Amino acid sequence: MPKENVHPQVVNFKKFVRSHPGLIKEVKQGNSTWQDLFEEWYILGDEDPTWQKYQKGNLTNVETSSQTNSESKEEETSSGIMNQLTKVIQNMDANQMQSHLANLSQAIGAVQGVLSSLQGDTSTSKAASKSTEEKPNHPFSFRQD
Numbered sequence: 001m002p003k004e005n006v007h008p009q010v011v012n013f014k015k016f017v018r019s020h021p022g023l024i025k026e027v028k029q030g031n032s033t034w035q036d037l038f039e040e041w042y043i044l045g046d047e048d049p050t051w052q053k054y055q056k057g058n059l060t061n062v063e064t065s066s067q068t069n070s071e072s073k074e075e076e077t078s079s080g081i082m083n084q085l086t087k088v089i090q091n092m093d094a095n096q097m098q099s100h101l102a103n104l105s106q107a108i109g110a111v112q113g114v115l116s117s118l119q120g121d122t123s124t125s126k127a128a129s130k131s132t133e134e135k136p137n138h139p140f141s142f143r144q145d
Contacts, residue, residue, distance in 0.1 A: 013038050016046055022054030 017023050017037075026032045044050065 009042065010038075013041055016041060016051075019056070020051055020054040021056060026054070 023032075023037055027034055027037070041051075
């Protein structure tokens with residue numbers, strides 16, 4: 001795209017991003033989009049205090065804060081799952097669980113019985129098909145005229 005067709009605000013934003021490399025990392029990490037950052041920059045301006053953490057000198061602060069945020073999100077997710085599991089285990093009734101396991105065992109036994117009966121039917125049909133295959137089929141059939 002030729003430079004003469006680019007809007008002057010876009011050119012100014014590109015200069016701003018070059019002086020604030022932390023913004024590039026934010027977009028690469030998926031925390032923001034260029035559109036969102038441009039809109040914020042357009043509204044807030046260059047001198048807003050929110051941009052200070054993205055400047056060249058403060059770049060390490062941005063990296064550590066984003067790593068801390070991602071680690072805390074993972075911990076919250078894993079602790080949330082663990083909390084849910086402990087609540088479920090605490091609310092379980094041992095007798096009710098035993099009856100559910102017995103029903104499940106009976107259902108599995110029924111499915112195994114059906115499968116074994118089906119496998120038995122296929123083995124008898126295979127034996128019948130083998131007896132018909134015992135007659136040699138010649139690839140060339142010759143007939144007398």
